[in-house]
Amino acid sequence: MKIAIFGTGYVGLVTGTCLADVGHDVICMDVDADKVSRLKRGEIPIYEPGLESMVRDNMHAGRLRFTTDPAEAVTFGLLQFIAVGTPADEDGSADLQYVLAVAKTIGEHMDDYKVVIDKSTVPVGTADKVGAALSQALAKRGSQLEFDVCSNPEFLKEGAAIDDFTRGARIVVGTDSERVEALMRECYAPYNRNHEKLMFMDVRSAELTKYAANAMLATKISFMNEIANLAERLGADIEEVRRGIGSDPRIGYHFIYPGCGYGGSCFPKDVQALARTAGQVGYPAELLGAVEAVNRRQKTTLFTKLQRAFDGELKGKTIALWGLAFKPDTDDMREAPSRALMEALWAVGAKVQAHDPEAMDECRRLYGQRNDLTLADSREAAVEGADALVICTEWKSYRTVDFAWLKRELATPVIVDGRNLFEPDAVKQAGILYFAVGRGESSMQA
Ligand SMILES: NC(=O)c1ccc[n+]([C@@H]2O[C@H](COP(=O)([O-])OP(=O)(O)OC[C@H]3O[C@@H](n4cnc5c(N)ncnc54)[C@H](O)[C@@H]3O)[C@@H](O)[C@H]2O)c1
Numbered sequence: 387m388k389i390a391i392f393g394t395g396y397v398g399l400v401t402g403t404c405l406a407d408v409g410h411d412v413i414c415m416d417v418d419a420d421k422v423s424r425l426k427r428g429e430i431p432i433y434e435p436g437l438e439s440m441v442r443d444n445m446h447a448g449r450l451r452f453t454t455d456p457a458e459a460v461t462f463g464l465l466q467f468i469a470v471g472t473p474a475d476e477d478g479s480a481d482l483q484y485v486l487a488v489a490k491t492i493g494e495h496m497d498d499y500k501v502v503i504d505k506s507t508v509p510v511g512t513a514d515k516v517g518a519a520l521s522q523a524l525a526k527r528g529s530q531l532e533f534d535v536c537s538n539p540e541f542l543k544e545g546a547a548i549d550d551f552t553r554g555a556r557i558v559v560g561t562d563s564e565r566v567e568a569l570m571r572e573c574y575a576p577y578n579r580n581h582e583k584l585m586f587m588d589v590r591s592a593e594l595t596k597y598a599a600n601a602m603l604a605t606k607i608s609f610m611n612e613i614a615n616l617a618e619r620l621g622a623d624i625e626e627v628r629r630g631i632g633s634d635p636r637i638g639y640h641f642i643y644p645g646c647g648y649g650g651s652c653f654p655k656d657v658q659a660l661a662r663t664a665g666q667v668g669y670p671a672e673l674l675g676a677v678e679a680v681n682r683r684q685k686t687t688l689f690t691k692l693q694r695a696f697d698g699e700l701k702g703k704t705i706a707l708w709g710l711a712f713k714p715d716t717d718d719m720r721e722a723p724s725r726a727l728m729e730a731l732w733a734v735g736a737k738v739q740a741h742d743p744e745a746m747d748e749c750r751r752l753y754g755q756r757n758d759l760t761l762a763d764s765r766e767a768a769v770e771g772a773d774a775l776v777i778c779t780e781w782k783s784y785r786t787v788d789f790a791w792l793k794r795e796l797a798t799p800v801i802v803d804g805r806n807l808f809e810p811d812a813v814k815q816a817g818i819l820y821f822a823v824g825r826g827e828s829s830m831q832a
């Protein structure tokens with residue numbers, strides 16, 4: 387099938403590449419000329435395991451190409467995927483300007499029937515707005531060409547994007563058109579061989595499904611963080627509690643890891659956007675507000691624990707930080723807990739020596755050159771001359787540590803672990819103060 391994808395970010399690039407990989411002819415369009423010229427050279431602007439070779443293979447096979455020319459993309463594809471950003475507006479609602487700009491572009495250039503597919507995460511009612519923007523653009527041309535708009539939210543996770551796209555649990559499509567259903571079945575047929583994964587529903591339900599999924603996952607995390615904070619004050623161990631409740635199949639082990647708060651480009655903005663949508667229809671959505679509030683507070687806990695370890699005297703201290711990305715296997719630092727921590731440390735005059743296997747360029751791009759930030763080449767270099775170590779991201783390469791070595795390196799042997807990587811007793815035996823989440827030294831200290 388001939389497919390056009392608008393937006394070559396995490397979602398657009400993965401969608402385009404995976405669809406090309408199963409034999410479709412794909413053109414990806416982006417307004418960012420620099421991104422497109424890098425992609426044309428086979429350079430991937432993001433870090434996503436496995437993606438670079440897949441992009442190159444499909445470009446060489448002639449099934450995947452990139453352009454900045456909207457007319458070329460619109461006329462090429464029967465299916466037009468919109469995969470541009472929907473960042474939070476000032477009031478927290480989803481900013482639809484990029485989505486609606488693509489709709490207008492499609493209306494301006496289409497020369498035949500098109501299926502316009504909202505893959506971006508968009509509030510309920512957006513398909514109607516996309517249809518209206520497109521109709522308006524067509525009307526300006528005096529054209530009465532036909533089109534359909536459907537919703538096809540994406541559920542991939544960064545760091546596991548290819549696997550999630552190709553082997554995801556479900557493919558949700560919101561449409562009331564049989565023609566669209568048949569075309570979407572054809573598009574996704576290569577991923578639908580083992581068992582039926584396609585779920586067709588009305589457009590509004592599909593749009594809401596995406597927000598409900600993210601809000602549910604964010605709720606699980608905030609719930610666990612709330613219980614972890616309680617465990618600290620009650621002298622319980624959250625990791626035992628996690629195992630205890632996860633063993634109940636009604637609860638399950640997935641997505642119940644306590645930590646230093648959820649980050650990334652999705653949960654924070656999507657929980658907020660759903661709450662704003664609820665507000666717009668006069669529903670208070672108190673649970674969503676609480677999920678957001680718990681997460682905001684959780685991101686401050688690493689700093690609070692450091693303050694406790696140093697009796698509030700953090701000025702002039704050097705803090706080693708392992709993990710800048712909002713989670714492992716990505717270079718994405720959007721809403722990362724590391725950022726809240728670094729900014730709080732800088733505000734009180736402390737210095738940061740940070741390491742991340744993939745996100746250091748992104749950190750440089752975000753913060754530039756600063757006297758109070760050193761980006762270290764290795765995890766070992768990050769702790770050299772530091773007073774304490776904080777772990778923000780559970781990269782595999784941080785999971786095994788020689789505590790005797792750490793004790794020698796750190797001026798004050800303190801570890802604040804935002805991901806519960808170590809056994810508290812092992813760290814304690816090495817003579818290091820260990821503040822984890824819901825366990826360790828944090829326990830019984832309100
Ligand atoms: N990142 C994820 O893991 C993920 C997963 C599922 C859903 N989503 C949703 O998918 C959408 C895209 O997210 P992302 O992380 O890929 O965003 P991103 O910021 O990485 O990429 C968006 C791209 O769209 C381009 N763009 C903007 N306006 C354009 C236009 N008019 N025409 C063509 N390109 C344009 C930008 O230049 C950018 O390259 C968002 O709604 C997001 O919530 C993201």
Ligand SMILES: O=c1ccn([C@@H]2O[C@H](COP(=O)(O)OP(=O)(O)O[C@H]3O[C@H](CO)[C@@H](O)[C@H](O)[C@H]3O)[C@@H](O)[C@H]2O)c(=O)[nH]1
Pocket residue numbers: 507540541542543544545600603607640641642643644645646647648649650651652653712713
């Ligand atoms: O038990 C857990 C699981 C995750 N996290 C944190 O939650 C955040 C989000 O993690 P994850 O969901 O793995 O990453 P994303 O790439 O943001 O993916 C989410 O957001 C995407 C964009 O909407 C959706 O498509 C995915 O299904 C959804 O998992 C990260 O900061 C994690 O550290 C925890 O704290 N505890």
